Amino acid sequence: MTDRMNVESFNLDHRTVVAPYVRLADAKALPAGDVIEKYDVRFTQPNVAHLEMPTVHSLEHLFAEHSRNHTDRVIDFSPMGCQTGFYLTLAGTWVYEDVLALVEATLQDVLGAQEVPAANEVQCGWGANHSLTGAQDAAREFLARRAEWSTVTA
Known part of the structure; x- marks a missing residue:
């Protein structure tokens, strides 16, 4: 693969990364x-494991809602189509450790959540497709490996 593609992640060799990471x-x-x-x-x-869609959907709702309690600089939190993670888009230039602190604090909020925000047919396009338990399990696993978040490749 020698030609650069327009989409940054298409230029990332997914065989060399070691999840979880930020x-x-x-x-x-x-x-x-x-x-x-x-x-x-x-x-x-990547190409080894993925999150189930109800888990992805619930993490998207939970993170999008709760992250904004920690900063007004969140633009978006969107799932990857491959179901292996998310893109967190932020306004401004960030110190990397502050991004990690935001992710950590928000995932702690996910663990304490009693429900998935806006998981209903009025506020969501597929309100029945959620799993609070799945989202909390994924958050718990990600948080348990906090020391590894800065290592992207082996």
């Missing part, structure tokens, strides 16, 4: 000077 995937300076950063928050080992 890595800066992209940073862009916008025309007005604002900066956005996109982080790859990888829960499972």
Whole structure:
């Protein structure tokens, strides 16, 4: 694979990464000077394991809602189609350790949640497709390996 592709993750050799991890995937300076950063928050080992869709869906809702209690700089938290992780998009330039602290604090919130926010047919396009237990199990496993989050490749 020698040609660079437009999508950053398509240029990442998924065979060399070691999940779980949090890595800066992209940073862009916008025309007005604002900066956005996109982080790859990888829960499972690519091509080896994945999160089930109700778990992905619930983590998306829980993280998107609770992360905003810790900062007003969250732009988006979106699932990867491969179901191995998420993209966390943040406004501004971040210190990496502060990103890790945000992820950690938010996943602690997930563990304490009593319900998945907006998991209903009024606020969600597939309100029945959720698993609070699955989301909490995935968060617990990710948090248990906190010391490994900074290591992206073996």
